[in-house]
Amino acid sequence: MDVFQHVNHARMVTLLEEARIPWLFDGSPTTSLREGCVLTDLRVRYRGQLRHEDTPLDIAMWIEQLRAVDFTIGYEVRANGAALDSPPAVTASTQIAAFDMPTQRLRRLTGPERDYLTEWMD
Incomplete structure (x- = not known):
C-alpha cells in the first residue's frame, strides 16, 4: 500500500x-509465446480504491485485439469476491x-498461437 492506504501503482502493474504470465504462457499449447514476447504498451485506469483488505484481488482477462504480430489483453480488477x-476498481x-x-x-504469430488467443477474444 502507499501513503494513501491503497494499492500502489507499481504494485498494481506487477499484479x-x-x-498475465501463467494465464498466457503456461496455458498456451505452444512454447513460442513463452520464448519470445515483448510488452509494447501498458495502460492503467484507476476507477476506485483497492486496499490491502480487498486482497486477493480478482482479475478478469481477455483478448481485446488480435493482429498479425501483436495482441492486446484487457483487464478488469475488482476486490476479492x-x-x-x-x-471494476x-x-x-x-x-x-x-x-x-x-x-x-x-x-x-503462428497458427497455433492465434488459435489459442482467439479462444480468449471478448
Whole structure:
C-alpha cells in the first residue's frame, strides 16, 4: 500500500503481470509465446480504491485485439469476491508483440498461437 492506504501503482502493474504470465504462457499449447514476447504498451485506469483488505484481488482477462504480430489483453480488477457486474476498481490493457529473440525482430504469430488467443477474444 502507499501513503494513501491503497494499492500502489507499481504494485498494481506487477499484479497484472503476475496474472498475465501463467494465464498466457503456461496455458498456451505452444512454447513460442513463452520464448519470445515483448510488452509494447501498458495502460492503467484507476476507477476506485483497492486496499490491502480487498486482497486477493480478482482479475478478469481477455483478448481485446488480435493482429498479425501483436495482441492486446484487457483487464478488469475488482476486490476479492466483488460481483462480476460491479464496476471494476481498475481497468487496464497491455499490448504484447511476438518477438524472435535470436534475431531481435518482431515475428508473425503462428497458427497455433492465434488459435489459442482467439479462444480468449471478448
